Amino acid sequence: GSVPKGQREAAYSIGMTWGQAMRRTILPQAGRVAxxxxxxxxxxLVKDTSLAAAITVPEMFQAAxxxxxxxxxxxxxYVEAAILYLALSSVLSALQTRLETRLNRYGGFLEARS
Structure with missing residues (x-):
């Protein structure tokens, strides 16, 4: 896997249960990789497939x-269709960047809430 076996063993050696090791050590590291x-x-997928059967590039341009x-x-x-597509792509990319930054800052999904 993406998390070395030694990480799990180290968690067990300091007295963590399986659930604690998963929550505090293994899943945060695996999340950063995945x-x-x-x-x-x-x-x-959002760019290449139909989103709600109406918002892909060919469908937008056919409607235009x-x-x-x-x-x-x-x-x-055509400019309006291009702006709509750009906005959709930009929002998704910004969300991805924010999620990756959060994972790198806090160490994972679960640790950020602890």
Whole structure:
């Protein structure tokens, strides 16, 4: 695994139970290793798949094309679609950065609340 066996043994040697060792030693370290790739995968899924069946790039631009066909104002609609996509991606990236910073600062999910 991502946490060396010696970490668990060290927790046991200072008198921690299995649950305490998991909560205070193993899971915080494993979380720091696991969160970046998991959050990158989540952001990729949001970008590449349909979010609530309406917010992917092709679907946004198809909707913009339908509206452009009646309004004849392509620039405004395409810029709005691009801004919406950028906002969605930026929010998810900011949340990922904040979570990773929190994990590095406090040592993990569970320790931050203790």
């Amino acid at each position: 969160v970046p790739p998991l959050s990158n995968t989540f952001i990729s 094309q339908r509206i452009v066909a009646t309004t004849y104002e392509p620039l405004i609609l």
